[in-house]
Amino acid sequence: MKDVLVIGGGNAALCAALMAREAGASVLLLEGSPRQWRGGNSQHTRNLRCMHEAPQDVLVDAYPEEEYWQDLLKVTGGITNERLARMTIRASSRCRGWMRRHGVHFQPPLSGALHVARTNAFFMGGGKALVNAYFRSAEALGVEIRYDTQVVGIERDGDRFIAAVTAAGERIEARTCVLAAGGFESNRDWLREAWGRNERGEWPSDNFLIRGTRFNQGVLLRHMIDAGADAIGDPTQAHMVAIDARAPLYDGGICTRIDCVSLGVVVNRDGERFYDEGEDFWPKRYAIWGRLVAQQPGQIGYSIIDQKAIGRFMPPVFPGTSANTLGELARKLGLPEATFVQTVEAFNAACRPGSFDHTVLDDCATAGIAPAKTHWARPLDTPPYIGYALRPGVTFTYLGLRVNENAQVYFDGRPSPNLFVAGEMMAGNVLGKGYTAGVGMAIGTAFGRIAGVRAAHACGFEHPDFDMEQSNAIAS
Template identity: 40%
Template sequence: MLWDVTVIGGGIAGLSAAIAARRSGASVRLLEAAPQSLRGGNARHGRNFRLMHASPLCYVPDRYDANEFLDELHGVTGAGTDPSLAQLLIDGSETIAPWLIGNGVHLQPPGTGVMPYSRRTAFPLGGGKAMMNALYATAAKLGVVISYDSEARALVRKGRPGWTIEACSNATCETIEARSVIACAGGAGADPDWLRTHFGIAAEGMMIRGVPYANGRILTLLIDSGACPVGDPATGHIVPVDARGPRMDGGIVTRITAIPYGLVVDRSGRRVDVTDAGAQPTHYAKWGPRIAACADQLAFLILDARGMARAAPSAFPPITAQSRADLAVALGLDPVAFAGSVDGFNAVPPPSARPIVAPPLAAYPMRPGLTFVHYGIKVDDTMRVVQADGSRHDNLFAAGMIMTANVLRRGYLAGLGITLSAVFGRRAGEEAARYVTG
């Protein structure tokens, strides 16, 4: 069969593209490398997404206007964001929640349960996994043909009809023909060799917070065949995670959030600090790279009983001891250096913390956890992939993390990842369908 649209990757970008293309009248095949039980890409781990709105809605309070959104985006990414894609993102964010709801996603009323107040973001009911299950159910109902365990390994331009894609499940490969292709295969952050090339020694102890399938094969394949790279392969969103978690796909629950209440030491027991990290949620992204720079990419958060009382529940229990000396032994630290670090911290604790005195003392071992890399391929306003020579194919599109660096060259805003992938995925699906239906 000749497909109108073949979508590579079944994360939030791929599902949004597939649903939008199918709703616009195209026949759609979706290839997902993961097995069905692990489908959904990194949005499985997501909590919330960012949206512009002029007045309160049943899923987000207050207002968050376009200028504020744009200012905040510029604030984190600085120069280098593509202005028209940034505008398309913000405009598209205004309608993405009703579009997701129309495709079966349920959103949580704001401020209920344990959810924090947020006027910038909406929270899918049941989390990202429930959202992705709903989108998969809708795609299947609309007639999108979904193949799991199906990794696209080659993409060849074929004049007419368009493209051939080789998709493999273990040793069995299939050749698929398509009039257009939308690449939604995510970034390259899950390939340890690729990370080592670009992050050097820091990659050795790095944990990959997301799916192991976003291995950059499609990104590399497109760049090797002439697509224009954007961004910096050696920068990423990196946050502290519990060193005892899985190397890959640990998700959001292994993130360490209590650093503002305690002291951080490296594996020799010496104090590690980030002067401007503060206690805002943005402190995570400042601590991640700092831990990556520590010996063996390992550091320890030290809290006392009062710090622990303020800490959010954690996936792994802390390592505890009744005294500094016992904790140093439990963590394998130099007791003298560690005692000196605690004394120095207690003499002038940061404004968000108190001296570490009340037993039991507690520690979390931490490693840098990579969320994504600020690197991808260039696209134009129609989501068509732009070649390094400035040309583009009419029928090759990309959306989601694979092109995020067009908008976000560095830094991050909470909830931007899902919004970006959903908004641009939807747009790519509509544009691909427009191409095939004339």
């Protein structure tokens, strides 16, 4: 019987396994996917949002705790646990050295990437390189890893973990356990249950695409909630991005995102605008657009730009639809031509002169039109025009398990002494809604490391480089 059982194979699970093993505990990690698909949604990531008080290697200037907190507060609308959020923020300033020791490399943001050189550290080779580095390190340290092993249930004695039960009926005992098996974004039935029908009689979730892994079915999350674990979060809230409507159903990843929204206008299938495309910097607001599109008829939108936008955003993997006139573009996209042309011409007429600068909140805005475009508003007047059809792309869901600063699972308001949770299964404690680039990896890294250390501690092992008293002080 192992000291620590880790269920999951993404960033949070690997951080937990590595920390527990470093502390001296024996560790078994169960990954539900085949080896070639290992890593969960972490394989599709590319950066980590990091607090820092001064320039650090790949990070420029400073990104202090209070600014990070205010950014998180803004996107969540206050639906966040401040104590746990600040733990995540402070932990993000201290984890990169440890990550490097386990083979993770960082690089400055590429030209045309998100404007986050000050706030986010980018992984060289992306998330796939990160999870591969962690798996190599885990194997070298003696972590036992099993693939194609889906856990469907947990045996408990009261609030104490006893064993995990796999889909094959195998019973696996351990002294402690860390749950890090992801959310339910790939479970089409659960998405339907959560979203229901809208006022038009549509099932919105039927038109959602899944940016990440197909293996996050939420089986273990559902089991834990049904078994009485304290849950937190709204099942309709998720990291949901507007992505190319031609993206695959699963595993499209980062390259399917459409990053030119703030450089033009977005219309629905009726040819009408429905939200301020220039509300804030794209890294802070890109994750609201999936939900906005989900609320439109048919769950589809269209991002429209002209030639002035070319070269100012990361081009998606699929080329857009191009036309020399607005009417031609409408016909190619299947939009009502007269309404679409009127929408764009009205927007053009509402644009006021200003100094365009997409790296700052500039003074290029509209006047006398609703919805307004508050920054980066320039007339679409330089053909050929380009349009991208958009669908909601779900990255991960926020419904999860309640935790405390020790990453403990709760049952009826009592923390379990030997059952912990990290990653997407508890991210809703910090992310009640909204998203800002790189914070998911920050949550997974912070609570994965905490869960691993606490699980090992529950077995009598102390991590040599993790100060438990400092962790408690940070939490308070």
